[in-house]
Amino acid sequence: xxxxxxxxxxxxxxxxxxxxxxxxxxxxxxxxxxxxxxxxxxxxxxxxxxxxxxxxxxxxxxxxxxxxxxxxxxxxxxxxxxxxxxxxxxxxxxxxxxxxxxxxxxxxxxxxxxxxxxxxxxxxxxxxxxxxxxxxxxxxxxxxxxxxxxxxxxxxxxxxxxxxxxxxxxxxxxxxxxxxxxxxxxxxxxxxxxxxxxxxxxxxxxxxxxxxxxxxxxxxxxxxxxxxxxxxxxxxxxxxxxxxxxxxxxxxxxxxxxxxxxxxxxxxxxxxxxxxxxxxxxxxxxxxxxxxxxxxxxxxxxxxxxxxxxxxxxxxxxxxxxxxxxxxxxxxxxxxxx
Amino acid sequence: xxxxxxxxxxxxxxxxxxxxxxxxxxxxxxxxxxxxxxxxxxxxxxxxxxxxxxxxxxxxxxxxxxxxxxxxxxxxxxxxxxxxxxxxxxxxxxxxxxxxxxxxxxxxxxxxxxxxxxxxxxxxxxxxxxxxxxxxxxxxxxxxxxxxxxxxxxxxxxxxxxxxxxxxxxxxxxxxxxxxxxxxxxxxxxxxxxxxxxxxxxxxxxxxxxxxxxxxxxxxxxxxxxxxxxxxxxxxxxxxxxxxxxxxxxxxxxxxxxxxxxxxxxxxxxxxxxxxxxxxxxxxxxxxxxxxxxxxxxxxxxxxxxxxxxxxxxxxxxxxxxxxxxxxxxxxxxxxxx
Numbered sequence: 001x002x003x004x005x006x007x008x009x010x011x012x013x014x015x016x017x018x019x020x021x022x023x024x025x026x027x028x029x030x031x032x033x034x035x036x037x038x039x040x041x042x043x044x045x046x047x048x049x050x051x052x053x054x055x056x057x058x059x060x061x062x063x064x065x066x067x068x069x070x071x072x073x074x075x076x077x078x079x080x081x082x083x084x085x086x087x088x089x090x091x092x093x094x095x096x097x098x099x100x101x102x103x104x105x106x107x108x109x110x111x112x113x114x115x116x117x118x119x120x121x122x123x124x125x126x127x128x129x130x131x132x133x134x135x136x137x138x139x140x141x142x143x144x145x146x147x148x149x150x151x152x153x154x155x156x157x158x159x160x161x162x163x164x165x166x167x168x169x170x171x172x173x174x175x176x177x178x179x180x181x182x183x184x185x186x187x188x189x190x191x192x193x194x195x196x197x198x199x200x201x202x203x204x205x206x207x208x209x210x211x212x213x214x215x216x217x218x219x220x221x222x223x224x225x226x227x228x229x230x231x232x233x234x235x236x237x238x239x240x241x242x243x244x245x246x247x248x249x250x251x252x253x254x255x256x257x258x259x260x261x262x263x264x265x266x267x268x269x270x271x272x273x274x275x276x277x278x279x280x281x282x283x284x285x286x287x288x289x290x291x292x293x294x295x296x297x298x299x300x301x302x303x304x305x306x307x308x309x310x311x312x313x314x315x316x317x318x319x320x321x322x323x324x325x326x327x328x329x330x331x332x333x334x335x336x337x338x
Numbered sequence: 339x340x341x342x343x344x345x346x347x348x349x350x351x352x353x354x355x356x357x358x359x360x361x362x363x364x365x366x367x368x369x370x371x372x373x374x375x376x377x378x379x380x381x382x383x384x385x386x387x388x389x390x391x392x393x394x395x396x397x398x399x400x401x402x403x404x405x406x407x408x409x410x411x412x413x414x415x416x417x418x419x420x421x422x423x424x425x426x427x428x429x430x431x432x433x434x435x436x437x438x439x440x441x442x443x444x445x446x447x448x449x450x451x452x453x454x455x456x457x458x459x460x461x462x463x464x465x466x467x468x469x470x471x472x473x474x475x476x477x478x479x480x481x482x483x484x485x486x487x488x489x490x491x492x493x494x495x496x497x498x499x500x501x502x503x504x505x506x507x508x509x510x511x512x513x514x515x516x517x518x519x520x521x522x523x524x525x526x527x528x529x530x531x532x533x534x535x536x537x538x539x540x541x542x543x544x545x546x547x548x549x550x551x552x553x554x555x556x557x558x559x560x561x562x563x564x565x566x567x568x569x570x571x572x573x574x575x576x577x578x579x580x581x582x583x584x585x586x587x588x589x590x591x592x593x594x595x596x597x598x599x600x601x602x603x604x605x606x607x608x609x610x611x612x613x614x615x616x617x618x619x620x621x622x623x624x625x626x627x628x629x630x631x632x633x634x635x636x637x638x639x640x641x642x643x644x645x646x647x648x649x650x651x652x653x654x655x656x657x658x659x660x661x662x663x664x665x666x667x668x669x670x671x672x673x674x675x676x
Contacts, residue, residue, distance in 0.1 A: 034488065035492075038492045038495075039492050039495035039496045039499060041495050041498070041499060042491065042492055042495040045495075093457050093458075093461065096434075096453070096457060097453065097454045097457055097458075115434070115435065116435045116494075116498065117495075119431050119434060119435055119457065120431075120435075120491045120494050120495065121491070122461075123431065123460075123464065123487070123491050124488050124491040124492075126461065126464055126465070127464070127468070127484050127487040127488050127491070128484065128488055130465070130468040130469075130472070130480070130484060131468075131480065131481065131484035131485075131488075134468070134472045134477055134480040134481075134484075135477055135480070135481070138477075139472055139473055139476075142468070142469060142472040142473070142480070143469065143472075143473070146465050146466065146468060146469035146472075147469075149461070149465040150372065150462050150465050150466055150469075153380065153458045153459070153461050153462040153465075154373075154376045154377050154380055154462075156454075156458050157376075157377035157379050157380040157383075157455075157458065158377045160379070160454065161377060161379060
């Protein structure tokens with residue numbers, strides 16, 4: 001990194017910390033209002049679920065996109081909080097579905113408080129997020145938000161259907177990650193723009209930006225699941241393989257595989273995926289077939305497309321300044337090691 | 339029943355069937371739109387969950403309340419469908435939480451399609467219901483709806499806290515059933531009125547009506563859990579006792595119990611509640627202490643209060659006609675045997 005890149009990164013980190021803190025303040029204040037006279041266990045579960053050292057990336061996007069379009073006021077942080085509520089609701093339900101004991105290095109909500117509490121707390125956060133979106137971003141915002149949440153469920157179903165399925169196509173892969181991840185990232189951007197009263201061109205640009213970084217985020221996640229080291233990645237490496245997820249490096253390798261290599265991969269995918277030897281063999285095959293490099297190239301292309309979408313924000317000072325931060329965030333997604 | 343009462347009941351049943359059918363048409367059409375290009379398993383799960391011979395009581399309330407305030411158009415049935423979506427979402431999650439295999443005499447969504455599908459389908463329906471409410475009933479409607487859904491979660495937590503707890507008060511009991519049941523019934527009424535552009539007095543009256551019949555519904559449910567017979571009640575009698583729920587007949591009996599009787603009840607509640615002998619002994623004690631009759635009297639009072647709230651709808655023909663049906667529905671709740 002040259003000094004200027006380091007500076008940009010430091011600026012982004014400082015902004016992220018500040019927006020994260022303001023979002024957390026908004027969440028605490030909202031919970032206080034919404035949970036008046038509520039059951040103490042519900043209060044405890046929600047606080048446990050929400051205040052866990054999360055990176056608050058979705059709120060960061062909402063705030064930066066609104067600022068980029070010229071609006072920044074205290075209600076913006078409550079709007080941003082709605083995206084964190086939804087995200088945490090999703091995690092609470094995911095951990096029940098995946099029977100995951102750990103989340104961010106401590107017991108998951110399901111492990112700590114039980115399945116019932118995790119499902120119900122997820123439902124509470126889900127309802128509250130839509131309440132806030134409807135109130136702060138109006139019918140248009142609610143439409144965007146709910147479309148993204150229903151699509152997310154569809155993406156989960158579509159993924160289930162293709163577990164360990166060698167016939168999964170790249171088209172299908174991108175359709176699923178769009179539904180599962182990018183749509184909601186894009187909606188955090190789009191609704192931030194909507195809140196600021198952005199015109200269609202601005203809103204579309206930020207939606208594209210969100211869509212592309214969301215997809216890149218997922219591709220990098222796929223890579224980290226193979227490449228990361230325990231302690232760095234925060235969850236056990238090889239998880240996706242164990243679950244039979246058809247990740248991008250794997251799909252790209254399959255595209256280039258000889259029929260013999262394809263047969264080997266099929267055997268590995270349909271065998272006991274919990275064996276470290278199986279993971280290592282698959283890893284080496286993907287490496288040989290350039291699957292990791294190719295996936296990294298695609299992530300790069302997605303980030304380039306995200307940066308390009310921001311080109312229209314180049315006139316006013318607030319546009320330039322906030323678009324720069326969004327660009328830096330996109331580059332960070334590409335460079336992240338965990 | 340005198341002939342006139344029979345006539346009123348027949349009229350209500352015919353209305354309920356017609357509104358139920360129109361709501362189902364609205365649901366099918368909405369699903370077709372919302373599920374375009376969606377995963378076939380998601381489509382199957384949602385249809386299985388939604389079209390199960392449900393009584394469609396919540397949609398019936400929304401439609402009758404809107405009609406009572408002078409509006410009836412085709413979008414009303416889509417608004418009504420939102421309440422059925424939410425109801426079915428709740429059932430899908432409840433069956434995961436309670437590990438219930440059966441729902442309406444066939445496998446529950448969780449039993450048929452697995453926990454993952456049940457949680458995700460519930461999330462889909464939850465999101466879609468809020469989407470529809472926001473679109474059709476505006477921010478006021480969404481506020482009412484989301485407040486009711488978050489309160490429902492709080493009610494579940496509060497109920498968990500008081501499992502087999504002899505110190506549960508009637509105040510607590512009614513607070514919980516209000517949160518768990520009546521608030522949402524009241525919101526189905528209130529949002530129907532809102533949709534029709536009702537004035538505050540009308541909306542308040544219908545909210546009160548919904549609140550009281552919702553509470554009465556739950557009290558009757560408590561009675562049926564003790565009194566119903568398998569095959570009539572649709573679920574095994576004594577379920578509430580097995581789960582340690584502090585039902586109203588039990589609370590009323592505890593109020594009158596001698597310290598010896600109280601001790602017996604404590605022993606039964608803290609012992610093996612799955613024993614039919616335990617249920618029988620508790621049943622007899624509650625009978626001796628007039629708990630069932632007293633609970634039935636309270637249900638009556640609640641229904642009287644519901645009927646009284648409707649007194650303001652006595653001028654226009656559409657008021658009289660639809661309020662009559664709402665009254666008949668209230669009386670039906672009291673008389674129901676399953």
